[in-house]
Amino acid sequence: MLDNLELWFQIGITSFSVFWMALCATFLRKAYLKREKERLDLLIEKFERISSQFKEQP
Numbered sequence: 001m002l003d004n005l006e007l008w009f010q011i012g013i014t015s016f017s018v019f020w021m022a023l024c025a026t027f028l029r030k031a032y033l034k035r036e037k038e039r040l041d042l043l044i045e046k047f048e049r050i051s052s053q054f055k056e057q058p
Contacts, residue, residue, distance in 0.1 A: 002010045 002013065005013075
């Protein structure tokens with residue numbers, strides 16, 4: 001597909017693709033994992049509160 005394009009344009013597209021993969025693999029992935037961890041921590045906290053309410057009942 002890139003064979004029909006000029007060399008500098010091929011290099012530009014390839015460089016952008018490598019840059020995008022590196023960006024996703026580092027910064028965006030870390031931000032996503034941090035948000036997911038916060039969400040899971042919140043869910044765990046809610047479930048602990050609910051389970052403690054059941055333990056308090058006679």
